[in-house]
Amino acid sequence: MRSLEERLSRENLYLREEVESSHDFQGVIGCSEAIRAALAQIERVAPTGATVLVVGETGTGKELAVRSLHALSNRRDGILVKVACAAIPNR
Numbered sequence: 001m002r003s004l005e006e007r008l009s010r011e012n013l014y015l016r017e018e019v020e021s022s023h024d025f026q027g028v029i030g031c032s033e034a035i036r037a038a039l040a041q042i043e044r045v046a047p048t049g050a051t052v053l054v055v056g057e058t059g060t061g062k063e064l065a066v067r068s069l070h071a072l073s074n075r076r077d078g079i080l081v082k083v084a085c086a087a088i089p090n091r
Contacts (some may be wrong), residue, residue, distance in 0.1 A: 015079070027064045038065065046072035053085075 028035065045052060046069050054062045054069075063082065070080045 028061065028068065039068070042069050043072060045069065047074065049074060 028039065042065060052066075052069060054065050056062050066082065067080065070076060
């Protein structure tokens, strides 16, 4: 019972930190044409409410893109739930 309480406490802390952290384009570094194009797409899709799947190699900044998209969307006051698609079986 105690370990369940500790686990829930850790999960609660993690979720609170995720909700309280605010990100926009501040975390994105670069001014290349590719970066500018990606940011333009984020700005274009953010207000639409569309479902977005962000794909890319490890370390390319997918989470920064998702946080930027969330920060610019109408859902910015809600919780951002990230799903690691690699953990989903493809069969």
